Amino acid sequence: MASRATLFLLAVLVLATAVGGYYGERRRWEPEPEEEEERQPEFLLPKAKVVVRTDAGVMKVVKGVSGRFVKNPLHFGFITMEPSSFFIPQYLDSSLILFIRRGEARVGHIHKDDLVETSLKIGDIYRIEAGSTFYLINTAEGQRLHVICGIAKPEAIGWQPFQSFYIAGGRDPVSVLSGFDPMTLSTAFNVSEAELMGMVGRQQRGPIVYLSDSHPSNIWSKFLKMDNHRKMASLKGMASMNEEIDFEDDEEQSVWSISKLLLSFLGGRGDRRTGAKKGDAYNLYDRTPSFRNNYGWSIAVYDSDYKTLRHDDISVYLVNLTAGSMMAPHINRKAHEYGVVIGGSGRVQIVYPNGTLAMDEEVAEGDVFWIPRFFPFCHIASRTGPFEFFGFSTSARNNRPQFLAGSGSLLHALRGPELAAAFGVSEERLNEIIDAQRESTILPSATVAPPDRHE
Secondary structure, eight states: OOHHHHHHHHHHHHHHHHEHHHHHTTTTSSSSSSTTSSOOOOTOOOOOOOEEEEEEEEEEEEEOOOSSSSSSSSEEEEEEEEETEEEEEEEEESSSEEEEEESEEEEEEEEEEEEEEEOOOOEEEEEOOTTOOEEEEOOOTTOOOOEEEEHHHHHHHHSSSSOOSSSSSSSSSSGGGSOOOOHHHHHHHTSOHHHHHHTTTOOOSSSSOOOOTTTTHHHHHHHHHSHHHHHHHHHTTOOTTSSSSOSSHHHHHHHHHHHHHHHHHOOOOOOEEEEEEGGEESTTTTTTOOOEEEEEEEEOTTTTTGGGGGGTTOEEEEEOTTTTEEEEEOOOOOOOEEEEEESEEEEEEEEEETSSSEEEEEEETTOEEEEOOOOEEEEOOOOTEEEEEEEEEOSSOOOEESSSSSTTSHHHOSSSHHHHHHTTSSHHHHHHHHHHHHOEEEEEOOOOOOTTOOO
């Protein structure tokens, strides 16, 4: 009898576990009212965390979501660099898509054994491939550089959004060269151990350093200011440690050694190509908006516009809504969407598949949000000013969003007795409702628009 009771209890437990698992999976994207007030909104990403901080600049990162519905999450990076500063050479395990928000920059990176240098201005987007060594320089005189980065890992490895591998460095940051046995490096580069150790243990100012001669890290300034003959000879590896070359001081000798070591390590020829095809940027503000009316505009850049985006299967967008206007409710059929507010404030509303409200949050400059593929959503600008946001979609092809309201909505394509019956209204009433809004995509001032959060 006891045995039968035990078996009965075991069966009940198994059934309860199965049912719980089913409903747990079913409710994965549904709200949990009892926890709603205590937790971070599901589709509003946490505040940025500092990953690099020096006197010359800061880099912060917002980690994207991962899990069953997102295999390879997309992360956001925010780089701020002081005037005349330099992000030293490194490579990442992730691709970077740079967007110059404010300032001017020069980026150099290795592409097919060549050093490609490109000047960047406000509105430029530029891709750096995972594993490609690069550096970044703030070239605007007296102005801080602000860069927003999309960080895309080709494979979801590890818990960190990305991993830096510093080619140059010393004690801070530590160069990857420092991990090798001194004799191994000495043999590999055919120089003495003393020369190598004197170089890889010297830098201690962090990954972002000043270039001006008034700062201790002016070794990089000297490298960038070398005349073309010395710079090109150095980058091409034409000089050898045994050549008889006169240097003005020990620091110029160190600069020469650093550039030789980098190019030897990278195995590159070091040809400098400014404005080369592979170094072209794409400027968002130089192109005609994809959509524009009296209530705002939007720009979407796909791989058909900027071919390099296809390597990470990512597209870029920028939206500006006038005060109180609304990006009509719509769905993305092909991609998840990530966005960051770069100006003004507003609201983001997202709906669950079961027709309940998933999120209705006020957002302001610096807030990062994401919208899963297929989930209906809309953006609403504050009544006190424009609302601007920039972001990425996880498909390089035209996403062709489907709008649920407005003159271009899918309801217009579906109109007829069948749709009227589905809503339980007459066909005449249905037509009155869906024809009431004459604008499409970006709609006029809405009564649901939030006031400014400081009101």
